Amino acid sequence: MTATTRNGVSPFLDPGPHTKANSLAILQLSRDNLLPVYLKPLTGEHDGYAEGAVVNTRYGSFPHSTMLNVPWGSQIRASKVDTGSRGRKRKREDGDDAFREATGASEKDNEDLATAVTGDSAAAVKQAVADTSGFIHVLPPTPELWTTSLPHRTQVVYTPDYSYILHRIRARPGSVLIEAGAGSGSFTHAAVRAVYNGYPAEGERKGKVFSFEFHEQRYHKMKQELSDHGLDELVQLTHRDVYNGGFAVDGKSPEADAVFLDLPAPWEALPHLSRRRPASSHVNGSATGNEQTDWVSPLNPNKSVYLCTFSPCIEQVTRTVSAMRRLGWVDIDMVEIANRKLHTSRERVGLNLNFDRGVNNSAHDVEEAITRLAEIEARFREHAAKPRDGDEEMDSADEAAEPAGQNSAATNGGTPAEATSGTAPWMEGRLITRGEPEIKTHTSYLVFAVLPREWTEEDEAAAAVKFPVGKEQKVIGAMDRAARKQERREQLQQQQQGASSRKARRKERDEKMAEVSG
């Protein structure tokens, strides 16, 4: 896997007008089936394919060459690939593993194995030939697409949660955000997009994510991903147990404006997120004991800091909230996000409709039901009028009903075209929405809190000098009766002035009109 050399900006932040070699692209196979692929440059025969690297899916085969340097969003036709030198097709598992290694594809995508093994031969690249059917779309990477297609190493935070969290913790261009643990990097990608306001020049403070992960393998995977995505200058990943080690990086404070904790025990990390060295009773273990002399707060000393913790269990929430209160966090607010996807479809109900899948061949309304029932009754009476053995009455009633039903379906067989003539089949029936067959009912509890900036007596004294009191003239805000009367009086005066300023405005507008037409 070749790392994306940062020529310019991460494809997540500015993908450019079209796909590029060695850069991440997201292949959309079907609506919910996404495949991340690092597109290989054209170098020659690849893993037995004359066309170079190829992505094989159930929608056809797609040589990378057909997806390179095309506008983002392009529909790509499947190709007839030449497996000539490749011989017998490799076993599925083989290709699957190879692909996952190469691109880190999600495990759930095992049906759509792709082959993209490195190892180039000198042979000239064969021009891909379009297949008769099959296509996919190639999309630029975004945190949303990455979240649904990334290789899961842990539970991840999905878009409904992170979109709300980032909004609430005020992650904005220029913010510095602390995140722990990094996990699979789902939240990280969304966070870096939120805080991004350009790549920093040497020593410059720009929007940045300080991410922490204590699981060594995950740390390394993530490190690689960040550099492949051109994000390593914007995300500083540190391999550390934050319960014991806290959040300073190289002894320096990240000066964070916002914090997101997706850890099993947020209350163990919280004492490190203080403005002053935490009392030792708050801090886990004795590890901090020897560091006490050079403790630095990881928070921005000049601003309110916004925090969100993400915990699946209510017991975690209780402990976290209790710790927050004792550490001086305010505006503590706990919510849970319920997200639902809705599918739209056409609900087609009617006796006279065809037997397509999804069509309900029962009565469309009471009138249709009555018509049908009356028909059956009429037939039955007709039938009964013929002399018969009394014993068989019951059976014959059934018999009579049965063919009648078939009959009408048969006779109506010809009518759908007629009944719906003018209505295209995709416009028939009532448009409905319904939920997905399975919904996520619980992800985690989100606890939000704010830690105001420290405000010392000296600060207050300085502010009092700068903004002295005693020169108040007007009253604003809600008022008692006396003040309201005074306000009325002033308003009246203003209204008189207002009338004249309205006149001025009208005059201005007229002038503008004259200007435009003149």
Add this chain to the structure above:
Amino acid sequence: MHSVVRPNAWVALKLPSGSTKVIQIAPNTTISLGKYGSFPSNLIIGRPYHLTFELQDKLPNETFSRLRVVPADELYAEVFAEEAGPGCATPDAAGANDTVISTTDGEEFSLVDDKGNVVARSNREVLDENARQTLTQDEIEELKREGTNAGKDVIAKLLLSHTALDQKTSFSLAKYKLLKTKKYIRRFQVLPIDVENLAHWQLEERDASKIMDMRAEMIGLVGCWGNVHYGGDEVFLPDPKTSSAEGAGACVPVDRDVLKGRWLAVDDTCGLLVAAMAERMGILYEGENTESEVKAEEHKGMATEQAPARSEIPEKPQSNTPATESTQKDGDAEMTDAPTKPVKRESDVKPKQLNPRPSDFATPYSQTNTITVIHATSQPNLSLLNYWGFDITAPNHPPHPLLNHLLTLSWLQLLKPELDTAYSTPPPTATPETLASWKPSRRGNFHRKRRRYARIRHIVDSTRTGNFSGLVCASTMDPISILRHTLPLLAGGAPVAIYSPSVESLAALADCFSVPRRTAWVSGAAPEIEGMSNEELERWPGNERFPLNPTLLQGVSIQTSRARRWQVLPGRTHPLMTERGGADGYVFTAWKAIPAEGKVAAKGKFKRRKVESEAATPAAA
């Protein structure tokens, strides 16, 4: 966001009742919280946000209340006591919950007689104990309901029974007044006006319909699915340095290659959507850059005069823009209307380095990191932006990042610019000699007209160039018609995110891209498109059977989100009993696709269905 309250900033004051007052903090004024008391504005200017202040009793020689910062420990004293107390979080306490009656958290009540003497004070234990003995089941139910106003009389009765007053006198409730305890009512918190706080206030306390009921969940979703983010450092087109004798031909042509990181928006939320986008792009807050902010604060005086904007010629005196909001009804919140003036900026008191004045045809807009708003009326309604010091109607605006990053044009200007007077009227020209002979006011008018022409021309031409990075909508207009005209303007792979308070219009939109419809389309069910180029197909106006070209969007999806809020207290953690109802809100998402030339058939499982619909479509060729 700024670290401290700046003079003339708009802030939200959170009152003990839970309600919010949005107010502009002018220096040297008295801020009145009505019955809660009043204090000088200078006591919160220069102080940090999120602190909780308490109004103190007036000193004998002073006419106003001073403020005290309430430490967090004091805010939580009650909870800490509960946590420390016996039975906390034990099954016992939980079991007792049935009969426990508590007032809304943080509220205490006291009963005062007609002379204002406190007769009794509520605390939890009193309420709990007495409740079982003195109250009927109905009354208990009433008390348990959230929002203690309903239970006011009941609480009063409880307090009276506690002090056994009812036995002493034939009491009438009217004789006593129930007040929230002083200690609590005199606290307030200062919150910054950012998109989250403003939207919350609009939704919960003002007019939710004004922002189309857009909840925080929805703001987050459209922002993310629209991929709205910082779109690159600003880039300006070179100044053509035109002379006054040159006409339209001297305008700088649009350079497609430098246009980058631009989002299209359709906003019927009075500017909330645009504000949310601007916040995500780093162009909502004036001078918030940390370092310069600290410096600016140092230089800040108390003067409130408005500095002339940029280096434009001084024009007529600044007129107040018309009030955009309906007049207030409730007397308790007079000052909470949207500001009607651009905020005056103290930082501009410091004389600015005067740059050489740009020529008339210089393009004032950045080519990157911009929002382009298409509006249905001749002027866009973005009145909520006033809270961030940006007034779209102000002719002569003090510095603000939105000034050169927000472009607005009407649908007419976009689709039929030749019918728009401003766009189609050529700019005036005059030789330098003629110009010199004019009176200054006439010269000013001349230059203003030329600058205006160049601006509109750039907005229209660059928008029509297309290649936008995304489309975000919250509009009362039919989304199908919006997409018909905006899809061709999107770059390939660009996301579309459309908010709607209700699902129906979005469902109808999604239906335009249904699998059966797409399949019919590619198998030739629209004979009139036969032989059209991709370019023509992108701009195809649609017909009844295919309102939109169904191949132009990919990954169409609709979702809804709802945050459920919980109370977290020792032994009493549960979801809130009631929350705001109304519209849930839905978001439509998709990506702009670039269909391959010619017919492209699906493979695999779709094949069968395709054949079917071909058979069912006699028109199929």
